[in-house]
Amino acid sequence: MDSSSSTPDKIRLSVSNHQAHVWNVPDIARLRSEHRICGLLGGTLPHLAQQNVFLGVPLILMPEEVVLLVQNEVAVLVDDANAHDTPGPEEKQLWEDQRATMIQKQLVQKAKAKEDEGISPNNKSTSEAAIRKRQERELKKAAAAAAQKAKQESGDADLSVFNTEATSSGDPAVESGRETPSSKGPSQPYAITIPTSSNSVSWYHSDAHAFSTLDAARESGIWLYPSNEEERARCGVFRALWEKDYYLGNGIKFGGEYLVYPGDPLRYHSHFVATVHISPENPLRPMEIVAHGRLGTATKKAHLICTWDDKTSSVDILSIEWSGFG
Amino acid sequence: MENHVSFPALASLAKTYPQAASSLFATYNDLQHAQRWEDLTVVDLPECKRGALKGRRPNSKDTLFVLPCSMSEPLSTSWLSNALKELDEPDGIYLAISTEDSSIVYYRISRGFAKPSL
Numbered sequence: 027m028d029s030s031s032s033t034p035d036k037i038r039l040s041v042s043n044h045q046a047h048v049w050n051v052p053d054i055a056r057l058r059s060e061h062r063i064c065g066l067l068g069g070t071l072p073h074l075a076q077q078n079v080f081l082g083v084p085l086i087l088m089p090e091e092v093v094l095l096v097q098n099e100v101a102v103l104v105d106d107a108n109a110h111d112t113p114g115p116e117e118k119q120l121w122e123d124q125r126a127t128m129i130q131k132q133l134v135q136k137a138k139a140k141e142d143e144g145i146s147p148n149n150k151s152t153s154e155a156a157i158r159k160r161q162e163r164e165l166k167k168a169a170a171a172a173a174q175k176a177k178q179e180s181g182d183a184d185l186s187v188f189n190t191e192a193t194s195s196g197d198p199a200v201e202s203g204r205e206t207p208s209s210k211g212p213s214q215p216y217a218i219t220i221p222t223s224s225n226s227v228s229w230y231h232s233d234a235h236a237f238s239t240l241d242a243a244r245e246s247g248i249w250l251y252p253s254n255e256e257e258r259a260r261c262g263v264f265r266a267l268w269e270k271d272y273y274l275g276n277g278i279k280f281g282g283e284y285l286v287y288p289g290d291p292l293r294y295h296s297h298f299v300a301t302v303h304i305s306p307e308n309p310l311r312p313m314e315i316v317a318h319g320r321l322g323t324a325t326k327k328a329h330l331i332c333t334w335d336d337k338t339s340s341v342d343i344l345s346i347e348w349s350g351f352g
Numbered sequence: 353m354e355n356h357v358s359f360p361a362l363a364s365l366a367k368t369y370p371q372a373a374s375s376l377f378a379t380y381n382d383l384q385h386a387q388r389w390e391d392l393t394v395v396d397l398p399e400c401k402r403g404a405l406k407g408r409r410p411n412s413k414d415t416l417f418v419l420p421c422s423m424s425e426p427l428s429t430s431w432l433s434n435a436l437k438e439l440d441e442p443d444g445i446y447l448a449i450s451t452e453d454s455s456i457v458y459y460r461i462s463r464g465f466a467k468p469s470l
Contacts, residue, residue: 306430312423312449319459328466333429344432345466349446349458
Protein backbone atom coordinates (compact mmCIF):
# COMPACT_ATOMS: atom_id res chain seq x y z
CA MET A 27 0.00 0.00 0.00
CA ASP A 28 1.32 3.33 -1.02
CA SER A 29 0.52 6.23 1.26
CA SER A 30 1.36 8.87 -1.31
CA SER A 31 -1.35 7.72 -3.65
CA SER A 32 -4.36 9.64 -2.38
CA THR A 33 -4.14 12.66 -4.67
CA PRO A 34 -7.77 13.32 -5.47
CA ASP A 35 -7.00 14.22 -9.06
CA LYS A 36 -5.47 10.94 -10.14
CA ILE A 37 -7.63 8.63 -12.16
CA ARG A 38 -8.34 5.30 -10.55
CA LEU A 39 -7.75 2.23 -12.67
CA SER A 40 -9.56 -0.74 -11.17
CA VAL A 41 -7.32 -3.73 -11.63
CA SER A 42 -8.94 -7.11 -11.67
CA ASN A 43 -7.05 -10.20 -12.78
CA HIS A 44 -4.26 -8.12 -14.32
CA GLN A 45 -6.60 -6.09 -16.46
CA ALA A 46 -7.33 -2.41 -15.86
CA HIS A 47 -10.84 -0.99 -16.06
CA VAL A 48 -12.23 2.51 -15.73
CA TRP A 49 -15.79 2.65 -14.42
CA ASN A 50 -16.14 6.38 -13.93
CA VAL A 51 -17.49 8.18 -16.99
CA PRO A 52 -15.89 11.60 -16.39
CA ASP A 53 -12.55 9.82 -16.01
CA ILE A 54 -13.08 8.08 -19.33
CA ALA A 55 -13.70 11.46 -20.94
CA ARG A 56 -10.59 12.90 -19.29
CA LEU A 57 -8.42 10.03 -20.47
CA ARG A 58 -9.50 10.62 -24.03
CA SER A 59 -9.51 14.39 -24.18
CA GLU A 60 -6.62 15.26 -21.87
CA HIS A 61 -4.35 12.27 -22.32
CA ARG A 62 -5.12 10.85 -25.75
CA ILE A 63 -5.84 7.44 -24.28
CA CYS A 64 -8.95 5.91 -25.83
CA GLY A 65 -9.12 2.35 -24.54
CA LEU A 66 -12.01 0.13 -25.49
CA LEU A 67 -15.49 0.12 -23.98
CA GLY A 68 -16.41 -3.40 -22.96
CA GLY A 69 -19.81 -3.18 -21.30
CA THR A 70 -22.75 -4.99 -22.83
CA LEU A 71 -26.31 -5.74 -21.80
CA PRO A 72 -26.67 -9.29 -20.52
CA HIS A 73 -29.45 -10.23 -22.90
CA LEU A 74 -27.90 -8.86 -26.05
CA ALA A 75 -25.17 -11.32 -26.73
CA GLN A 76 -23.68 -9.76 -29.79
CA GLN A 77 -23.27 -6.07 -29.19
CA ASN A 78 -20.51 -4.72 -31.33
CA VAL A 79 -21.49 -1.19 -32.00
CA PHE A 80 -22.80 0.45 -28.86
CA LEU A 81 -20.94 -0.50 -25.74
CA GLY A 82 -20.86 0.91 -22.25
CA VAL A 83 -18.55 1.01 -19.25
CA PRO A 84 -16.12 -0.29 -18.19
CA LEU A 85 -13.40 1.11 -20.38
CA ILE A 86 -10.71 -1.52 -20.78
CA LEU A 87 -7.17 -0.31 -21.27
CA MET A 88 -4.28 -1.96 -23.06
CA PRO A 89 -1.44 -2.79 -20.69
CA GLU A 90 0.78 -0.34 -22.57
CA GLU A 91 -1.76 2.41 -21.94
CA VAL A 92 -1.83 1.58 -18.23
CA VAL A 93 1.96 1.68 -17.97
CA LEU A 94 2.09 5.05 -19.69
CA LEU A 95 -0.61 6.56 -17.46
CA VAL A 96 1.00 5.36 -14.23
CA GLN A 97 4.45 6.45 -15.33
CA ASN A 98 3.07 9.87 -16.22
CA GLU A 99 1.50 10.04 -12.75
CA VAL A 100 -1.94 10.53 -14.23
CA ALA A 101 -3.45 7.37 -12.80
CA VAL A 102 -3.12 4.96 -9.91
CA LEU A 103 -3.74 1.22 -9.88
CA VAL A 104 -6.41 0.07 -7.47
CA ASP A 105 -6.43 -3.47 -6.14
CA ASP A 106 -10.16 -3.69 -6.65
CA ALA A 107 -10.86 -7.00 -4.99
CA ASN A 108 -9.19 -6.01 -1.75
CA ALA A 109 -10.56 -2.48 -1.87
CA HIS A 110 -13.98 -3.97 -1.12
CA ASP A 111 -13.89 -4.59 2.61
CA THR A 112 -16.43 -6.78 4.37
CA PRO A 113 -19.32 -4.56 5.45
CA GLY A 114 -20.02 -4.34 9.16
CA PRO A 115 -23.54 -4.70 10.60
CA GLU A 116 -24.11 -0.94 10.62
CA GLU A 117 -23.03 -0.57 7.02
CA LYS A 118 -25.25 -3.45 6.02
CA GLN A 119 -28.22 -1.90 7.78
CA LEU A 120 -27.60 1.43 6.10
CA TRP A 121 -27.41 -0.32 2.74
CA GLU A 122 -30.70 -2.15 3.33
CA ASP A 123 -32.40 1.02 4.52
CA GLN A 124 -31.24 2.86 1.43
CA ARG A 125 -32.53 0.09 -0.76
CA ALA A 126 -35.88 -0.02 1.02
CA THR A 127 -36.19 3.74 0.58
CA MET A 128 -35.49 3.42 -3.13
CA ILE A 129 -38.12 0.73 -3.50
CA GLN A 130 -40.70 2.71 -1.53
CA LYS A 131 -40.02 5.76 -3.62
CA GLN A 132 -40.61 3.75 -6.77
CA LEU A 133 -43.88 2.35 -5.49
CA VAL A 134 -45.13 5.79 -4.49
CA GLN A 135 -44.21 7.17 -7.86
CA LYS A 136 -45.95 4.36 -9.66
CA ALA A 137 -49.06 4.79 -7.53
CA LYS A 138 -49.13 8.49 -8.31
CA ALA A 139 -48.66 7.85 -12.00
CA LYS A 140 -51.53 5.41 -12.04
CA GLU A 141 -53.82 7.79 -10.15
CA ASP A 142 -53.09 10.45 -12.67
CA GLU A 143 -54.13 8.04 -15.37
CA GLY A 144 -57.41 7.18 -13.60
CA ILE A 145 -56.39 3.83 -12.28
CA SER A 146 -56.38 3.11 -8.55
CA PRO A 147 -53.19 1.96 -6.93
CA ASN A 148 -54.52 -1.57 -6.86
CA ASN A 149 -54.95 -1.70 -10.60
CA LYS A 150 -58.65 -1.14 -10.48
CA SER A 151 -60.39 1.25 -12.81
CA THR A 152 -62.02 4.24 -11.13
CA SER A 153 -64.85 4.67 -13.61
CA GLU A 154 -68.37 4.69 -12.16
CA ALA A 155 -69.57 1.49 -13.70
CA ALA A 156 -66.50 -0.30 -12.52
CA ILE A 157 -66.91 1.02 -8.99
CA ARG A 158 -70.53 -0.15 -8.88
CA LYS A 159 -69.70 -3.58 -10.15
CA ARG A 160 -66.90 -3.90 -7.68
CA GLN A 161 -69.14 -3.00 -4.80
CA GLU A 162 -71.71 -5.57 -5.86
CA ARG A 163 -69.06 -8.22 -6.04
CA GLU A 164 -67.70 -7.35 -2.67
CA LEU A 165 -71.14 -7.56 -1.09
CA LYS A 166 -71.60 -11.01 -2.53
CA LYS A 167 -68.22 -12.08 -1.27
CA ALA A 168 -68.88 -10.77 2.20
CA ALA A 169 -72.14 -12.70 2.34
CA ALA A 170 -70.46 -15.90 1.23
CA ALA A 171 -67.63 -15.43 3.69
CA ALA A 172 -69.97 -14.81 6.57
CA ALA A 173 -71.84 -17.99 5.67
CA GLN A 174 -68.66 -19.98 5.62
CA LYS A 175 -67.40 -18.51 8.85
CA ALA A 176 -70.54 -19.63 10.51
CA LYS A 177 -69.76 -23.16 9.32
CA GLN A 178 -66.14 -23.26 10.48
CA GLU A 179 -65.34 -23.18 14.17
CA SER A 180 -61.61 -22.47 14.32
CA GLY A 181 -60.04 -19.41 12.76
CA ASP A 182 -57.33 -20.46 10.42
CA ALA A 183 -54.54 -18.12 9.53
CA ASP A 184 -55.82 -15.00 7.93
CA LEU A 185 -54.65 -15.67 4.43
CA SER A 186 -56.17 -12.51 3.10
CA VAL A 187 -53.73 -12.63 0.25
CA PHE A 188 -55.86 -15.32 -1.35
CA ASN A 189 -58.99 -13.35 -2.24
CA THR A 190 -60.80 -16.06 -4.20
CA GLU A 191 -64.18 -15.33 -5.79
CA ALA A 192 -65.81 -18.64 -4.85
CA THR A 193 -64.70 -20.56 -1.80
CA SER A 194 -64.63 -24.28 -2.30
CA SER A 195 -65.44 -26.63 0.53
CA GLY A 196 -61.94 -27.96 0.87
CA ASP A 197 -60.41 -24.52 1.15
CA PRO A 198 -59.12 -23.82 4.64
CA ALA A 199 -58.47 -20.17 3.86
CA VAL A 200 -60.72 -17.77 5.67
CA GLU A 201 -61.44 -14.66 3.77
CA SER A 202 -61.43 -11.43 5.56
CA GLY A 203 -63.50 -9.81 2.85
CA ARG A 204 -61.43 -6.76 3.05
CA GLU A 205 -58.53 -5.86 0.93
CA THR A 206 -55.61 -4.75 2.95
CA PRO A 207 -52.98 -3.68 0.54
CA SER A 208 -50.26 -3.37 3.14
CA SER A 209 -50.63 -6.90 4.39
CA LYS A 210 -50.54 -8.16 0.84
CA GLY A 211 -47.02 -6.95 0.32
CA PRO A 212 -46.07 -4.73 -2.63
CA SER A 213 -48.28 -5.62 -5.56
CA GLN A 214 -46.26 -3.60 -8.06
CA PRO A 215 -43.03 -4.74 -9.56
CA TYR A 216 -40.04 -2.56 -8.74
CA ALA A 217 -36.54 -2.32 -10.13
CA ILE A 218 -33.34 -2.84 -8.24
CA THR A 219 -30.47 -0.84 -9.65
CA ILE A 220 -27.04 -2.37 -9.34
CA PRO A 221 -24.60 0.52 -9.23
CA THR A 222 -21.93 0.51 -11.92
CA SER A 223 -19.27 2.01 -9.74
CA SER A 224 -18.42 0.96 -6.25
CA ASN A 225 -17.72 4.53 -5.20
CA SER A 226 -21.18 4.86 -3.70
CA VAL A 227 -20.67 1.79 -1.56
CA SER A 228 -19.54 2.67 1.95
CA TRP A 229 -17.23 -0.32 2.42
CA TYR A 230 -15.26 0.34 -0.80
CA HIS A 231 -11.97 2.01 0.04
CA SER A 232 -9.96 2.55 -3.11
CA ASP A 233 -7.46 5.01 -1.65
CA ALA A 234 -6.17 2.51 0.86
CA HIS A 235 -5.46 0.02 -1.93
CA ALA A 236 -4.08 2.27 -4.64
CA PHE A 237 -0.56 2.04 -6.07
CA SER A 238 0.99 5.04 -7.73
CA THR A 239 4.08 3.33 -9.10
CA LEU A 240 4.52 0.24 -11.22
CA ASP A 241 7.12 -1.11 -8.80
CA ALA A 242 4.77 -0.89 -5.86
CA ALA A 243 2.04 -2.59 -7.84
CA ARG A 244 4.42 -5.30 -8.98
CA GLU A 245 5.51 -5.99 -5.40
CA SER A 246 1.95 -6.47 -4.32
CA GLY A 247 1.34 -8.74 -7.28
CA ILE A 248 -1.61 -6.93 -8.81
CA TRP A 249 0.16 -5.57 -11.90
CA LEU A 250 3.19 -7.22 -13.45
CA TYR A 251 3.44 -5.67 -16.91
CA PRO A 252 6.04 -5.26 -18.39
CA SER A 253 7.73 -8.43 -17.23
CA ASN A 254 9.99 -9.36 -20.16
CA GLU A 255 11.84 -7.84 -23.07
CA GLU A 256 8.93 -8.11 -25.47
CA GLU A 257 6.58 -6.31 -23.10
CA ARG A 258 9.17 -3.63 -22.45
CA ALA A 259 9.56 -3.20 -26.20
CA ARG A 260 5.80 -2.71 -26.59
CA CYS A 261 5.70 -0.14 -23.79
CA GLY A 262 8.66 1.70 -25.26
CA VAL A 263 7.21 1.83 -28.76
CA PHE A 264 3.78 2.82 -27.48
CA ARG A 265 5.26 5.68 -25.50
CA ALA A 266 7.46 6.83 -28.38
CA LEU A 267 4.48 7.04 -30.71
CA TRP A 268 2.25 8.62 -28.06
CA GLU A 269 4.84 11.29 -27.30
CA LYS A 270 4.65 12.39 -30.90
CA ASP A 271 1.05 13.44 -30.21
CA TYR A 272 -0.62 10.52 -31.94
CA TYR A 273 -3.66 8.64 -30.76
CA LEU A 274 -3.11 4.91 -30.71
CA GLY A 275 -5.54 2.05 -31.12
CA ASN A 276 -5.45 -1.68 -31.54
CA GLY A 277 -4.09 -2.66 -34.93
CA ILE A 278 -5.52 -6.11 -35.42
CA LYS A 279 -7.92 -5.08 -38.17
CA PHE A 280 -4.99 -3.96 -40.28
CA GLY A 281 -2.40 -6.57 -39.50
CA GLY A 282 -0.33 -4.69 -36.98
CA GLU A 283 0.00 -4.04 -33.28
CA TYR A 284 -1.21 -0.46 -33.23
CA LEU A 285 -3.09 1.94 -35.45
CA VAL A 286 -1.60 5.42 -35.38
CA TYR A 287 -4.11 8.28 -35.74
CA PRO A 288 -3.23 11.93 -36.28
CA GLY A 289 -6.19 12.93 -34.13
CA ASP A 290 -9.16 11.48 -32.28
CA PRO A 291 -10.12 8.15 -33.90
CA LEU A 292 -13.73 9.31 -34.01
CA ARG A 293 -12.64 12.01 -36.42
CA TYR A 294 -9.76 10.56 -38.40
CA HIS A 295 -8.65 7.45 -40.17
CA SER A 296 -5.27 6.19 -39.10
CA HIS A 297 -2.31 7.06 -41.29
CA PHE A 298 -0.08 4.30 -40.05
CA VAL A 299 -0.09 0.74 -38.82
CA ALA A 300 2.74 -0.02 -36.42
CA THR A 301 4.46 -3.27 -35.56
CA VAL A 302 6.83 -3.71 -32.68
CA HIS A 303 10.23 -5.20 -33.33
CA ILE A 304 11.92 -6.39 -30.19
CA SER A 305 15.53 -5.54 -31.04
CA PRO A 306 17.54 -4.06 -33.91
CA GLU A 307 19.29 -7.40 -34.47
CA ASN A 308 16.12 -9.47 -34.47
CA PRO A 309 15.78 -11.25 -37.82
CA LEU A 310 13.32 -9.59 -40.17
CA ARG A 311 12.13 -11.72 -43.05
CA PRO A 312 11.73 -10.00 -46.43
CA MET A 313 8.30 -11.64 -46.68
CA GLU A 314 7.19 -9.58 -43.67
CA ILE A 315 8.18 -6.44 -45.52
CA VAL A 316 6.18 -7.55 -48.54
CA ALA A 317 3.12 -8.45 -46.44
CA HIS A 318 3.15 -5.30 -44.31
CA GLY A 319 4.00 -3.04 -47.20
CA ARG A 320 1.31 -4.33 -49.52
CA LEU A 321 -1.42 -4.39 -46.87
CA GLY A 322 -0.55 -0.91 -45.69
CA THR A 323 -0.59 0.53 -49.15
CA ALA A 324 -3.80 -1.25 -50.08
CA THR A 325 -5.52 0.31 -47.08
CA LYS A 326 -4.09 3.78 -47.69
CA LYS A 327 -1.74 3.58 -44.76
CA ALA A 328 1.99 3.24 -44.38
CA HIS A 329 3.41 0.51 -42.22
CA LEU A 330 5.81 1.43 -39.45
CA ILE A 331 8.35 -1.00 -38.15
CA CYS A 332 9.21 0.28 -34.69
CA THR A 333 12.31 -1.24 -33.20
CA TRP A 334 13.01 -1.10 -29.52
CA ASP A 335 16.62 -1.02 -28.37
CA ASP A 336 16.73 -2.35 -24.83
CA LYS A 337 20.30 -1.18 -24.32
CA THR A 338 19.68 2.47 -25.14
CA SER A 339 15.92 2.47 -24.30
CA SER A 340 15.19 4.13 -27.59
CA VAL A 341 12.89 3.51 -30.53
CA ASP A 342 13.83 3.55 -34.20
CA ILE A 343 11.05 3.92 -36.75
CA LEU A 344 11.17 2.79 -40.38
CA SER A 345 8.30 3.21 -42.85
CA ILE A 346 7.43 0.55 -45.41
CA GLU A 347 5.44 1.37 -48.53
CA TRP A 348 4.94 -0.41 -51.78
CA SER A 349 7.12 1.22 -54.40
CA GLY A 350 4.46 1.49 -57.08
CA PHE A 351 6.53 -0.27 -59.70
CA GLY A 352 8.07 -3.68 -60.26
CA MET B 353 26.08 -15.05 -65.06
CA GLU B 354 29.66 -14.31 -66.07
CA ASN B 355 28.84 -14.53 -69.76
CA HIS B 356 25.90 -12.16 -69.54
CA VAL B 357 26.16 -8.74 -71.15
CA SER B 358 25.43 -7.02 -67.82
CA PHE B 359 28.14 -8.78 -65.97
CA PRO B 360 31.10 -6.43 -66.54
CA ALA B 361 29.28 -3.64 -64.67
CA LEU B 362 28.75 -5.91 -61.71
CA ALA B 363 31.91 -7.98 -61.84
CA SER B 364 33.88 -6.47 -58.99
CA LEU B 365 30.98 -6.30 -56.57
CA ALA B 366 29.89 -9.81 -57.43
CA LYS B 367 33.36 -10.96 -56.59
CA THR B 368 33.59 -9.03 -53.31
CA TYR B 369 30.17 -10.08 -52.07
CA PRO B 370 29.45 -13.46 -53.64
CA GLN B 371 26.42 -14.21 -51.50
CA ALA B 372 24.67 -11.09 -52.67
CA ALA B 373 25.71 -11.56 -56.29
CA SER B 374 22.60 -13.26 -57.61
CA SER B 375 20.12 -10.73 -56.22
CA LEU B 376 22.34 -7.87 -57.45
CA PHE B 377 22.44 -9.43 -60.89
CA ALA B 378 18.68 -10.01 -61.06
CA THR B 379 17.86 -6.50 -59.85
CA TYR B 380 20.32 -4.81 -62.18
CA ASN B 381 18.81 -6.54 -65.18
CA ASP B 382 15.28 -5.81 -64.12
CA LEU B 383 15.92 -2.11 -63.62
CA GLN B 384 17.99 -1.78 -66.76
CA HIS B 385 15.83 -3.68 -69.21
CA ALA B 386 12.36 -4.13 -67.72
CA GLN B 387 11.89 -0.98 -65.65
CA ARG B 388 14.02 0.99 -68.11
CA TRP B 389 15.86 3.02 -65.56
CA GLU B 390 18.43 5.53 -66.72
CA ASP B 391 21.99 6.24 -65.57
CA LEU B 392 22.04 3.00 -63.67
CA THR B 393 25.26 2.54 -61.68
CA VAL B 394 26.49 0.36 -58.84
CA VAL B 395 27.39 1.60 -55.36
CA ASP B 396 29.61 -0.24 -52.92
CA LEU B 397 28.25 -0.51 -49.39
CA PRO B 398 30.98 -2.16 -47.32
CA GLU B 399 29.03 -1.76 -44.04
CA CYS B 400 26.12 -3.67 -45.50
CA LYS B 401 28.43 -6.12 -47.20
CA ARG B 402 26.83 -5.77 -50.58
CA GLY B 403 26.44 -3.56 -53.58
CA ALA B 404 23.55 -1.26 -54.20
CA LEU B 405 22.24 0.43 -57.34
CA LYS B 406 21.61 4.01 -58.18
CA GLY B 407 19.65 5.48 -61.07
CA ARG B 408 16.60 7.34 -62.32
CA ARG B 409 13.15 6.13 -63.26
CA PRO B 410 12.11 6.90 -66.84
CA ASN B 411 10.99 10.54 -67.20
CA SER B 412 12.17 11.45 -63.74
CA LYS B 413 14.98 13.65 -62.49
CA ASP B 414 15.28 12.14 -59.01
CA THR B 415 18.13 9.79 -58.26
CA LEU B 416 16.91 6.76 -56.41
CA PHE B 417 18.80 4.05 -54.53
CA VAL B 418 18.00 0.37 -54.73
CA LEU B 419 19.19 -2.24 -52.26
CA PRO B 420 18.91 -5.81 -53.54
CA CYS B 421 18.28 -8.79 -51.31
CA SER B 422 16.84 -12.25 -51.62
CA MET B 423 13.46 -13.41 -50.26
CA SER B 424 15.19 -16.14 -48.30
CA GLU B 425 17.70 -14.02 -46.42
CA PRO B 426 17.09 -12.81 -42.87
CA LEU B 427 17.41 -9.06 -42.62
CA SER B 428 17.18 -6.84 -39.56
CA THR B 429 16.13 -3.31 -38.85
CA SER B 430 19.66 -2.35 -37.89
CA TRP B 431 20.81 -3.56 -41.32
CA LEU B 432 18.22 -1.34 -43.02
CA SER B 433 19.09 1.57 -40.76
CA ASN B 434 22.78 1.19 -41.57
CA ALA B 435 22.06 1.10 -45.28
CA LEU B 436 20.20 4.39 -44.99
CA LYS B 437 23.11 5.83 -43.07
CA GLU B 438 25.71 4.59 -45.50
CA LEU B 439 23.83 6.06 -48.43
CA ASP B 440 23.88 9.38 -46.60
CA GLU B 441 20.25 9.54 -45.44
CA PRO B 442 18.27 9.84 -48.65
CA ASP B 443 14.50 10.38 -48.43
CA GLY B 444 14.07 6.69 -48.90
CA ILE B 445 15.61 3.64 -50.49
CA TYR B 446 14.01 0.85 -52.45
CA LEU B 447 14.51 -2.64 -51.16
CA ALA B 448 14.47 -5.02 -54.13
CA ILE B 449 13.48 -8.49 -52.99
CA SER B 450 14.24 -11.15 -55.55
CA THR B 451 12.74 -14.61 -55.51
CA GLU B 452 13.75 -17.93 -56.95
CA ASP B 453 11.44 -17.64 -59.94
CA SER B 454 13.07 -14.31 -60.83
CA SER B 455 10.19 -12.13 -59.63
CA ILE B 456 11.37 -8.95 -58.00
CA VAL B 457 9.25 -6.79 -55.71
CA TYR B 458 10.25 -3.30 -54.65
CA TYR B 459 9.35 -1.67 -51.36
CA ARG B 460 10.23 1.81 -50.27
CA ILE B 461 11.89 2.08 -46.89
CA SER B 462 12.26 5.46 -45.23
CA ARG B 463 13.31 6.67 -41.83
CA GLY B 464 10.59 7.91 -39.50
CA PHE B 465 7.03 8.54 -40.59
CA ALA B 466 6.35 8.37 -44.30
CA LYS B 467 4.43 11.28 -45.72
CA PRO B 468 1.04 10.17 -46.96
CA SER B 469 0.82 10.05 -50.74
CA LEU B 470 -1.69 12.30 -52.42
